[in-house]
Every structure is written in C-alpha cells, then in structure tokens.
Amino acid sequence: LLCFMQLFIVSNRSNTWYFANNASEHFRFDADEHFLPHYQWAAPDNKKITHLDDFAEAFLAKCTLAEMISRYTVLIQSERKLMMMRPYQIYAVQAIVDCIQQNRGNGYIWHTTGSGKTLTSFKASTLLKDNPDIEKCLFVVDRKDLDRQTRQEFNRFQPGCVEENTNTETLVQRLLSDDYTDKVIVTTIQKLGLALDANHRQPYRQRLKPLRDKRMVFIFDECHRSQFGENHRAIRECFPNAQLFGFTGTPIFPENATYRTIEGEAARMVTTADIFGKQLHAYTITHA
Numbered sequence: 001l002l003c004f005m006q007l008f009i010v011s012n013r014s015n016t017w018y019f020a021n022n023a024s025e026h027f028r029f030d031a032d033e034h035f036l037p038h039y040q041w042a043a044p045d046n047k048k049i050t051h052l053d054d055f056a057e058a059f060l061a062k063c064t065l066a067e068m069i070s071r072y073t074v075l076i077q078s079e080r081k082l083m084m085m086r087p088y089q090i091y092a093v094q095a096i097v098d099c100i101q102q103n104r105g106n107g108y109i110w111h112t113t114g115s116g117k118t119l120t121s122f123k124a125s126t127l128l129k130d131n132p133d134i135e136k137c138l139f140v141v142d143r144k145d146l147d148r149q150t151r152q153e154f155n156r157f158q159p160g161c162v163e164e165n166t167n168t169e170t171l172v173q174r175l176l177s178d179d180y181t182d183k184v185i186v187t188t189i190q191k192l193g194l195a196l197d198a199n200h201r202q203p204y205r206q207r208l209k210p211l212r213d214k215r216m217v218f219i220f221d222e223c224h225r226s227q228f229g230e231n232h233r234a235i236r237e238c239f240p241n242a243q244l245f246g247f248t249g250t251p252i253f254p255e256n257a258t259y260r261t262i263e264g265e266a267a268r269m270v271t272t273a274d275i276f277g278k279q280l281h282a283y284t285i286t287h288a
Contacts, residue, residue: 042087046287074123076156088283089120095280096124096245100131100217106244108276112285113249118153121219121247125154125184128217135214136175139186141221150221151186168194172204175211189220189231196234208238216242220276222249232275246276 041049041059049055059065072085072093085093092109099107111117121139128137141150171191174182195204216239235242251272273279 039084040087044091044281046088046283071127072123074119078156083119085119085123086116088281088287089116089123092120092281092283093124093127096219097127099245099280100128100134100243103243106275106277107280108246108248108251108272108278109280110248110251110282110284112283112288115249115283115288117221117247117249118150121221122154124219124245129180129183133215134183134217135211136182137184137217137219138192139184139219139221140189140192141186142189154184154186167191168202168204171195172207175208193231193234196231196238198234205238211239213241214239218242218244220244220246222247244276245280246272248272251279 041055043049043058049058059068068084068090072090074083074085075081076083088111092111095107096109099105109117109120111120125137125139128134139150139154168191171185171187172195174185175195194200195208198205218235235244253271257271
C-alpha cells in the first residue's frame with residue numbers, strides 16, 4: 001500500500017509514474033522530484049478533486065481502492081511498469097461494463113484525441129473477457145495501420161493477448177473459435193465488412209450463423225462515418241443481440257452532420273447518437 005500511495009506523491013521529470021524494482025528506490029529523491037500530485041483524481045464530470053479530505057473520502061474508500069489496484073492498473077510487462085488509468089478512462093470503462101452487464105443497449109465515449117483511448121478500450125475488452133455471457137468482443141479500427149498499431153498496444157499491455165488477422169478467413173476462424181485467447185479480436189472494418197457481406201464469393205456470412213443468437217460486443221475506435229450505412233446494417237442483421245460502443249474525439253452532432261441513408265430510410269442527417277445511442281462519458285478538449 002505504501003508503494004501504491006507513492007504513485008500520488010512522487011513523480012519524475014517525465015511525468016511518468018512507476019514502481020521501482022527495489023525498495024530503496026522508493027525513498028531516493030533529488031532536486032527534480034517534488035511532492036505535488038501529478039495524478040489528480042476527478043469526479044465523473046471531470047471536476048478535479050484537489051482537497052486532501054475530499055480525495056481520501058472518494059479514493060481511499062476500501063472498495064474504491066481495491067478496484068483501483070485490481071481492475072484499473074495495467075502492468076506493462078516488457079517495461080516493468082505499473083500504469084494507473086486516468087479518472088476519465090476509469091469512468092468510461094465502468095460505463096461500458098455496466099451497460100453490458102445490465103444489457104442497456106449501445107453507447108459512445110467522447111474522449112478527445114490523445115487522451116489514451118487505446119488503453120481505455122483495452123481495459124474494457126479485458127474486463128469483458130471474463131464475462132461468461134459475452135461470446136466475443138471485437139475492437140474495430142478503420143485503417144490497416146491502426147489495426148497493427150492497436151494490436152501492438154494491446155500486446156504491450158498484455159503480451160500475446162491478440163493476434164493478427166492476416167485475412168478475412170482468419171478473422172472468421174477466430175470468430176468461430178472456442179479458444180479463450182480468441183475472445184478479444186482486433187480487426188479492421190474492411191475485413192469485418194467482407195466477413196458479413198452476403199454477396200461475397202466465400203460463404204463467410206453463412207458460416208457465422210452459429211453466432212447469430214450470441215451476445216457480441218463491438219467497440220469501434222474513432223467511430224466516424226465508416227460505421228454508417230452498410231456495415232452497421234450488416235452487423236445488426238448478423239448479430240441482433242450485439243451491443244455497439246464507439247470511441248470518438250469528434251462526435252457528429254446535428255450541426256455538423258451530413259445527409260445519409262441508413263437502414264433503408266430516406267436520406268437524412270445522421271449523427272453519432274443515431275448509430276450508437278446515448279453518450280456514456282465525455283472528456284473533451286476543454287477538460288484536457
């Protein structure tokens with residue numbers, strides 16, 4: 001506990017929090033170190049909690065502290081670092097997990113660019129991995145380079161937790177696999193679209209029918225217009241019990257929407273809320 005609490009007391013010049021490899025390191029200070037808390041706790045509305053009494057009441061409650069240690073820290077094994085999630089990341093993960101556990105439909109997370117959405121989605125995915133009611137959790141990106149980057153980040157947090165889907169056939173095989181290691185899958189929207197295409201020359205969609213009545217979770221990174229239209233409709237048709245969650249730094253509201261046709265309706269302006277439903281948490285550029 002003493003080591004854990006020093007996370008909030010001692011920082012180094014790079015503003016990176018860490019645990020040293022031996023006890024003597026915890027008490028070695030120099031002129032570049034100070035006693036100002038770089039890690040600031042905050043309420044769900046992102047209001048900073050800076051008074052020590054308020055912090056102790058909110059953070060050091062036994063249940064909260066236990067959750068912080070057991071659920072919301074990430075061990076980067078290759079770097080031997082223990083990283084703590086920021087408050088807004090924790091609230092976003094809690095919102096997604098609660099929404100799934102209570103089966104309350106879809107939602108989206110508005111977190112500004114550079115706020116660590118990959119770490120947030122990784123933690124949400126790994127917590128869902130232990131939920132026996134969820135068949136698969138797919139983390140969907142919209143570019144091949146993001147696919148590689150996301151897999152590298154996920155495997156940095158937990159080596160070997162996701163593997164590359166080199167083609168659509170590999171993706172389909174992992175979707176149908178009962179192996180626990182295939183419960184969380186990282187893929188591109190393009191591969192997913194091909195797997196669900198009813199007109200594709202390969203019968204991928206037919207092979208995926210055993211998953212139709214299963215509970216599937218889709219988490220979209222940068223959920224912009226690539227999720228609108230055909231892809232969204234195909235997911236809904238193939239997995240009617242699926243829950244969809246989107247991360248975005250630039251949500252689409254009525255004032256910046258364009259006219260689109262979705263689910264057979266006449267062309268109309270489509271927003272992020274039309275696709276993903278309610279906003280679960282926000283951490284905007286003004287908060288950052």
